[in-house]
């Protein structure tokens with residue numbers, strides 16, 4: 089060994105030289121470059137939300153040409169949005185669990201039991217709606233904690249634990265409510281979530297204010313990224329995306345601000361249903377948590393490579409438990425919204441298709457069943473797709489068996505897309 | 519000779535009935551590259567993970583700057599300034615380069631939110647100082663990188679922090695000639711900056727070029743701890759393959775016992 093080899097190599101010590109080595113890394117993308125980057129991502133198996141949005145457009149075209157008189161009426165669209173709300177909330181709750189590659193098969197019935205506790209608190213104990221809702225959410229949180237402990241600490245696969253809870257919780261609801269019984273939702277606020285709408289003027293103010301805040305945040309972020317010359321999408325693309333969102337939201341607000349009562353001379357039904365705002369608020373909250381906090385980042389990391397996350401000092405078990413708590417608590421909210429729509433809680437609440445619809449919604453929206461990939465908004469977009477299929481098929485008066493077959497086929501299709509894109513991801517990655 | 523920055527004494531580690539490390543002593547000096555060599559399965563990666571706090575040693579003492587320390591979790595090692603480049607790289611494919619580099623130690627804004635601006639800036643500077651030419655964007659997902667690029671990201675992740683000791687577990691295994699050159703230069707540069715560096719490698723040319731000391735492991739035992747200038751290629755190969763070479767190394771009886 090000679091002495092020369094031990095002297096530090098002078099290469100790449102000076103930043104200017106290094107910067108030229110690094111010239112491939114362009115921070116300020118043009119519209120064409122972002123388009124190419126998107127095509128690359130699709131080739132790599134990551135299609136984002138576009139397929140679900142495309143599917144939604146196709147479904148709207150199909151159903152409105154088959155049932156032009158009813159499907160596109162404001163009354164039906166408002167109803168569709170309310171139908172979508174409980175599915176979307178449940179799907180949003182499931183997404184953190186799915187991000188870790190786990191599943192919660194009991195989320196639907198956990199929501200049913202929680203809603204049962206809320207309804208019973210009001211009807212049998214005369215509690216106020218706030219306390220009743222908190223009780224329902226606490227029931228959900230405890231269920232999630234129990235599931236999470238069994239999965240993370242005992243190491244039982246989540247599939248098995250939650251299948252057991254799926255059966256057990258239905259028994260608990262039956263005990264609470266009684267065979268063949270129902271508990272009515274006897275509270276104007278809770279009923280109002282799904283059957284009342286925000287006054288038209290207030291609705292406009294809220295929608296416009298939200299859009300203005302969002303535009304401000306986007307603009308501010310873009311400016312800060314540009315100031316430090318960091319990686320950012322072209323401003324034109326940001327403006328284009330925001331424009332599309334604004335057109336859709338403002339268009340919907342205008343559409344729902346008309347009086348949609350079947351008999352407009354006697355009744356007035358107008359404005360955006362409160363349930364839509366509830367979904368929006370939950371989506372904004374969780375998107376923020378999963379996109380902007382260390383907690384959210386760590387959840388994605390565990391979903392991508394659990395061992396790497398553990399070596400980075402992340403408490404994998406605690407975070408895994410937390411996803412089940414989030415899921416069951418969101419399930420409780422979903423169950424309460426659902427009971428608001430049907431007007432009561434029965435032993436069958438949250439059973440049947442409920443969970444399958446929510447898992448379907450998440451997967452259709454673009455969340456992977458293999459973990460590590462997905463966004464909170466997937467639950468909302470997918471929930472809209474599922475509710476549209478459900479609603480449209482209902483208007484077509486098809487036999488029930490056709491609805492089952494079609495919904496099952498759509499779920500299978502979404503899962504296939506997920507599996508195929510996962511194979512593409514591992515084929516392009518090394 | 520200066521005091522070792524990191525010292526391990528008598529470290530034992532078993533997985534169930536299989537004892538993988540037997541009373542391992544290791545000294546890492548500041549400003550020096552210590553090469554850790556040994557056949558596949560000798561226990562090199564296990565030793566590194568024990569220092570990183572991923573495995574808990576069954577017995578043995580750890581000293582950092584002469585003071586006894588314990589490694590109960592990955593954060594313990596990191597807080598002492600010990601960084602590890604793992605053999606399997608430990609990257610999350612679904613996260614981008616910046617997110618991987620800061621995993622578990624994200625920069626936060628005063629409001630406790632992720633500070634993406636600071637992280638991207640620092641990641642770009644660190645990568646630039648490692649002369650990473652071919653990366654399209656630091657916001658690229660790690661899944662889209664080549665084997666060599668992934669290895670560079672893993673190394674960049676370790677040198678991002680103001681570390682005192684860096685352990686690199688076969689960092690050049692997936693690299694081409696030019697990139698291997700860069701990593702070896704980097705290893706030397708880190709040591710010249712006063713860090714204690716442990717390099718695990720099977721390539722004897724690399725080991726002899728860059729190291730100051732060589733510790734040879736044979737079936738979980740330290741066969742020899744030598745100054746690089748006092749030994750030669752064939753002696754190290756003998757120590758790796760049979761645990762002894764002439765008068766140095768572990769006795770035949772001990773070697774057989776652990777085989």
Ligand SMILES: Nc1ncnc2c1ncn2[C@@H]1O[C@H](COP(=O)(O)OP(=O)(O)O)[C@@H](O)[C@H]1O
Pocket residue numbers: 533536538556557558559560561562563564565
């Ligand atoms: N987590 C583990 N569980 C059980 N055995 C292990 C584990 N990790 C390593 N080993 C065993 O320990 C021995 C040493 O492995 P390792 O430290 O990876 O060797 P090296 O890195 O020197 O090739 C091998 O026999 C291996 O099979």
Ligand SMILES: [Mg+2]
Pocket residue numbers: 562563564605687
């Ligand atoms: Mg190894």
